[in-house]
Amino acid sequence: MIESLDLLLLGAALLVLAVGLVRRRRLWRVGQEAQRTDRPGLRLKGMLLDAIVHLRILRDAKPGLMHLGLFLGFCAPLTVAVLAWAGLVMPAPLAFIVSLLLDLVALGALAGLLYAALRRYLFRPDRLDNKPEDAYVLLLFAGILATGFVVAGFRIARIDEGILPSPVTWIVARPLTLLSDPALEAAHPWVWRVHFLLVLTLAASIPYTRLLHVVTSPLNVFFRNLGPRGQASWIDLEDEEAETFGASDVQHYTWKDLFDLDACTRCGRCQDGCPAWLTEKPLSPKKVVQNMKDRWLVAAPEALRRKEAAAMGEDVEEEDDTSLIDEHWTRDVIWSCTTCRYCEEHCPVHIEPVSKILEARRYLVLMESDFPAELKDTFKNIENNGNPWGVGYSYRADWTEGLDVPLLEEGGEAVEVLYWVGCAGSFDERNKKISRAMVEIFRAAGVTFGILGTEETCCGDPARRTGNEYLYQMQMEQNLETLKARKFKRIVTPCPHCLHVLGTEYAQKGEAFEVVPHVRFLLELIEAGRLPLGGDGKPGRWAFHDSCYLGRYRGIYEEPRTLLARMNAGTAPLEAERNRERSFCCGAGGGGMWMEESLGNRINIARYKQFETCNPEMMATACPYCLTMFEDAVKDLGHEENVKVRDLAELVAERLPKTGAPPEKTGEEPEGGEAPGAGEKPEDGEAPEAGEADEAQTS
Numbered sequence: 001m002i003e004s005l006d007l008l009l010l011g012a013a014l015l016v017l018a019v020g021l022v023r024r025r026r027l028w029r030v031g032q033e034a035q036r037t038d039r040p041g042l043r044l045k046g047m048l049l050d051a052i053v054h055l056r057i058l059r060d061a062k063p064g065l066m067h068l069g070l071f072l073g074f075c076a077p078l079t080v081a082v083l084a085w086a087g088l089v090m091p092a093p094l095a096f097i098v099s100l101l102l103d104l105v106a107l108g109a110l111a112g113l114l115y116a117a118l119r120r121y122l123f124r125p126d127r128l129d130n131k132p133e134d135a136y137v138l139l140l141f142a143g144i145l146a147t148g149f150v151v152a153g154f155r156i157a158r159i160d161e162g163i164l165p166s167p168v169t170w171i172v173a174r175p176l177t178l179l180s181d182p183a184l185e186a187a188h189p190w191v192w193r194v195h196f197l198l199v200l201t202l203a204a205s206i207p208y209t210r211l212l213h214v215v216t217s218p219l220n221v222f223f224r225n226l227g228p229r230g231q232a233s234w235i236d237l238e239d240e241e242a243e244t245f246g247a248s249d250v251q252h253y254t255w256k257d258l259f260d261l262d263a264c265t266r267c268g269r270c271q272d273g274c275p276a277w278l279t280e281k282p283l284s285p286k287k288v289v290q291n292m293k294d295r296w297l298v299a300a301p302e303a304l305r306r307k308e309a310a311a312m313g314e315d316v317e318e319e320d321d322t323s324l325i326d327e328h329w330t331r332d333v334i335w336s337c338t339t340c341r342y343c344e345e346h347c348p349v350h351i352e353p354v355s356k357i358l359e360a361r362r363y364l365v366l367m368e369s370d371f372p373a374e375l376k377d378t379f380k381n382i383e384n385n386g387n388p389w390g391v392g393y394s395y396r397a398d399w400t401e402g403l404d405v406p407l408l409e410e411g412g413e414a415v416e417v418l419y420w421v422g423c424a425g426s427f428d429e430r431n432k433k434i435s436r437a438m439v440e441i442f443r444a445a446g447v448t449f450g451i452l453g454t455e456e457t458c459c460g461d462p463a464r465r466t467g468n469e470y471l472y473q474m475q476m477e478q479n480l481e482t483l484k485a486r487k488f489k490r491i492v493t494p495c496p497h498c499l500h501v502l503g504t505e506y507a508q509k510g511e512a513f514e515v516v517p518h519v520r521f522l523l524e525l526i527e528a529g530r531l532p533l534g535g536d537g538k539p540g541r542w543a544f545h546d547s548c549y550l551g552r553y554r555g556i557y558e559e560p561r562t563l564l565a566r567m568n569a570g571t572a573p574l575e576a577e578r579n580r581e582r583s584f585c586c587g588a589g590g591g592g593m594w595m596e597e598s599l600g601n602r603i604n605i606a607r608y609k610q611f612e613t614c615n616p617e618m619m620a621t622a623c624p625y626c627l628t629m630f631e632d633a634v635k636d637l638g639h640e641e642n643v644k645v646r647d648l649a650e651l652v653a654e655r656l657p658k659t660g661a662p663p664e665k666t667g668e669e670p671e672g673g674e675a676p677g678a679g680e681k682p683e684d685g686e687a688p689e690a691g692e693a694d695e696a697q698t699s
Contacts, residue, residue, distance in 0.1 A: 006196065013200035020207025021215065024262065027300040034254035036223040043222045050348070051218035057348040060269060063119070066112040073109020073145065074214070076102055103166035110145050113138065127268025127286070133209045140202055147195035150176075154188040213265045217349040220263035223256055224350035228504040230341055230553045232358055235469050246362030246467065249323045250296040251303050253359065258300070260351045261293040270343030270353060273578065275585040275607070276336040280600030283336035285343035285353040291328040292356065299324075325360055332599060334360045335372055339465050339590030340548040345581055361467030375466055378594040382471060386457030386478075387423040388594055397453040399425070399432040403439050408450035414487035417442065417449040417521075420502065422495035423458050424624035430631065431624040434494050437653035438518060444656045445530040449492075455482050461497040464505070466591035476501075480511050490514035492521045494649060496549035496623045497589070504553075517550060519560045519622045519648050526566060526652075533655040539571035543616035545607070545630065546583035547623035557581075560622050560648060567651050574614040584610060588625035608633035619645045 037043075050056040054071070058064035117138055120128060152166065153173035176184065205211055235245055247253050270285035271277050277284045299322075309315075325334070337357045344352055364370045381390035397405075399421075408418060419442070425435040442449045460475035479502075483491075491513055493499050503515030525531040544564055550556045557580045564573045578584040587603030597603065608630060611619065619634075621627045630645045 009197070009200055013204040016204040017206055020204075024207055024212070026304060027296070028255050028258050028262070030251050030296075030300040030303050031253050031255035031258040032251075034256045036225075036256050039226055042226060043224070046224060047218050047222045050350070051221045059346070062115075063267070066115045066119070069105075069108035069112030070116065070141070072105045073112065073141075076105045099166050103168045106145060106148065107168045109141075113142055113145065125268070127271045129266060129268075131210075137205075137209055137211055140198060140205070144195065144198045144202060147191060147198060151188070151192050151195050154184060154191065157184060210265060212262055213349075216259065216263040217265065220259060220349045220351065223259065225352065228507075229555070230339070230344075230354070230500065230549075231504050231508070232464055233355065234508045235362070237470055237473060244363065245366040245469065246364070247356075247359035248325050248363045248367070250292065250299050252363070253356065257352070257356055258296055260356075261289060261296055263349045264289045264293070264351055265349075266290060267348065269346045269348065270351070273342040273346060273582060273584065275338055275340060275342070275587060275603045276600075278584075279603050279606050281332070281336040282330060282599065283333045288329065288333065288353050288356065289351060292324060295324045295328045325363070329360060331364070331370075333357075334364070335591075335595065336599065337590050338548070338585045338587055338592050338603065340585035341552040342548075342582075342585070345552045358465070358467065362469055363467075365467035366469060371466065371468075372595050374595050375468075375591065378462060378466070378591075379468055379471055382458050382460075382463055382475065386475070387427055388458065388462050389423065389427045391427045393457070394454055396421075396426045396456060397451065399435050400439075400451070400453075403436065405439055406450040407453045408486045408488065410485040412450075412487065414489070415448040415450050416489050417447055418483075418486060418488035418491045419449050419451050420459075420491050420493035420495075420498055420515075421451055421456060422493060422498045422624065424628070425494060426456070428624065428628065430628065431647075434624065434627075434647045434649050437647070437649045438492075438494065440653045440656060441522065441525070441531065441649065444532075445525045447525070447530075450486075450488070452482060452486070457482075459498045459501040461501045462591060462594060464501070465589065466594075476506060476509065480506060480509060483513065484511070490516055492516050492518055494518040494622070494624065494647065496547045496554065497625065500549050500553050517554070517556060517559075517622070519550070519563055520556065522649065522652050523559050523563045523566075526563070531652070532657065533567065533652065534657065539569040541574060541615060541617045542568050542571070542620055543574040543576070543611050543614055543618070544620045545576075545586070545611075545626055546580055547621065547626050548583065548585050548589055550622055551580065551583055560620070563648055564620055564651070567655055573620065574611075574616050576610040576614065578610055586623075586626045586629035588629050593625050593628070602633075604629035604633045605636065608637070617643060619643060620648055620651065621645065622648050 054064060054068045057067055119125070120130060120134060120138075124130070149169060149172045152169040153176050156166070156169055156173040157176040157179075179187070202211065206214060236242070237245065244252055250258060264286070266286060268286050271287075274283065274285055276282075325331070334357055337354065339354050339358070341354055344350070344354055361371075377390065378388045381388050385391060385393040387393070387396070397407075406415075408415065419438060421435050422431075424431040426432070441447075457478055458475050459479065460472035463469075463475065464472035491502060493502065493515065494517075496517060499515055499517050502513060506513070522531070526533065542564060544560055546557060546560075550560075561573055565571060576584070584607045585603060586607055587597065592603070608619075619630050621630060624647075627645055627647055634640050634643050634645060
């Protein structure tokens with residue numbers, strides 16, 4: 001009778017579990033289609049390493065070990081129970097080892113549980129928040145562990161006297177030996193039954209509590225993005241059947257975006273390094289995901305009901321006016337993101353908040369022509385003159401004056417390097433020094449190179465990261481046409497934003513170029529003996545800042561440090577506490593370079609202050625945006641006499657033999673850093689006002 005009841009309870013728990021998972025799956029499928037099952041071998045390997053072995057979770061050691069203890073405490077006894085149910089009989093030596101390991105695993109789980117409770121309810125860090133379900137899960141797991149120890153203690157104390165030694169359980173069993181044999185025999189089944197019921201309760205609770213991540217988190221690692229890091233999704237702007245471009249509500253996102261919502265455990269690691277959140281702006285990546293989940297749990301069932309009613313020929317009422325944007329994400333949240341990808345790099349289960357924010361920006365720009373006022377000029381400048389500064393496009397190659405820089409002509413001879421100068425290196429007076437330094441380096445190393453001159457135009461990064469996909473694709477098409485007509489082995493650029501777009505995102509149109517960051521190219525030249533450097537001298541107090549688009553987007557961390565050490569008498573650069581994968585954004589990415597930072601504190605100031613603990617005399621960068629943001633911070637804080645900000649190319653050029661060096665540019669610079677004729681329209685006619693092209697495309 002009891003055994004039949006146990007089977008009935010087990011069946012009921014599994015039914016509740018299955019029903020919950022099926023219902024959840026229906027909610028995930030409200031989203032759009034996405035391909036996330038290719039390369040299954042690589043996906044399984046990632047799931048094994050990140051979800052099972054815990055490699056990514058253990059990056060944050062203490063909570064990582066806590067979670068590993070709980071995970072093993074959840075999985076190990078379940079595995080043994082399955083093996084026992086299958087009738088596996090282990091030989092004595094193996095049984096001894098398994099018994100000891102189970103005991104230690106249970107102890108680790110108990111320690112993890114205690115640490116989790118203390119961390120969540122006594123020493124709670126800012127990144128954590130508490131909900132009633134958190135306490136429910138902890139208490140349930142504690143009950144399972146405690147009753148499990150007692151059940152095993154009963155067996156040691158009396159029922160199975162010959163059981164193999166288990167040191168922790170043996171301690172639990174000592175008080176139980178005080179009971180009489182009849183009492184032990186009577187109590188043991190009831191304690192076991194309580195343990196059994198708690199396990200069934202845990203299983204049945206999985207789809208309805210945070211325990212759901214036991215299923216969704218490993219699967220989310222399997223479904224992770226295997227494409228290039230940070231690559232924005234492609235929009236077919238000519239798709240006449242598209243209901244919308246971008247996303248204003250949950251049904252506009254992919255099923256994987258919605259699956260992310262259930263994989264999130266609110267651990268807050270994303271928030272821990274978010275530059276917007278840490279400078280008191282309203283954006284928290286964790287809250288972006290959780291607020292989207294709140295909307296999804298309300299909107300998805302309604303969307304399913306309308307879809308089913310329509311399929312049955314029933315009248316379907318109009319959708320309500322509520323949406324994700326404004327109702328759950330304010331526009332300040334959407335426009336505060338610098339797209340630095342700290343959140344995506346540090347999420348233990350590969351959740352993608354940046355892509356979700358980018359889709360909302362696309363909707364606002366392409367469908368509503370609604371964006372920060374400053375971006376109107378940025379978009380117009382790119383449309384009219386091919387650069388966000390708005391300087392006349394005919395001035396793009398003026399920085400070459402006196403340098404005799406070769407232009408790559410259509411159908412001309414092949415060169416070793418196409419030097420992609422970028423808008424900053426072409427128009428910003430400070431960054432022109434980097435461009436001139438690169439020319440010196442090419443000449444000193446005997447590199448055959450050329451530039452596109454006025455044929456080069458903005459790569460489109462400022463437009464794409466601020467949601468203007470139409471303008472981005474317009475720039476991309478123009479650049480691809482130009483590049484395909486030239487002959488070169490590879491592209492070298494000092495701008496990580498151009499690097500990412502040219503080397504990663506243009507590939508979405510099937511055009512692949514080898515694009516190399518200037519820091520990697522410079523190091524190659526030095527190591528090949530093509531670039532002799534002098535002036536090692538006494539090492540200085542030099543620090544290096546990791547650009548987000550060079551580091552987290554491209555995985556380039558060591559080359560800049562090696563290059564800097566080569567020029568600083570072999571001395572490794574000074575490091576801020578936040579460096580490499582944990583580096584802090586300068587604030588210029590995601591359109592931040594072109595928008596007013598009116599909320600909270602300034603990100604560039606916050607980042608610069610992180611270096612004050614190592615007291616550098618020189619800050620080295622490898623990104624024109626970062627250089628600009630650091631120079632602004634140094635000037636605003638009055639530190640320009642004590643701290644210099646330099647690009648790595650400038651430092652290399654300073655150490656070249658000076659005989660035959662190209663002459664410095666002479667003459668008065670245009671006032672305000674802008675060439676005469678800024679804003680001049682192209683010869684083939686003026687482009688439409690920002691937003692007009694988008695409205696025409698989406699109408």
